[in-house]
Amino acid sequence: MFDATKSNSQFRDISFQQINLDTHDPLAEQYQIRSIPRVVILSGGNDVLYNGRVPMEQSGFEELINQYR
16 A cells, blocks of 8 residues: 555655554654554654544555645
8 A cells, every 4th residue: 555655646745654563763763663563653843633543444555645735
């Protein structure tokens, strides 16, 4: 779902990043990510707009992204 959304031209203005919790990425600590899957949506100023669960359906994931555009 993540890769399909990332490659969708509708979202070309959005930067998508994946982090690996096994490597104890500093971003995981910064955004308090303890479980996966997890979505963190940031504003252009890097304020956290959403930090929560990933919708189970592709359409739900896209709707979530669109809520914070």
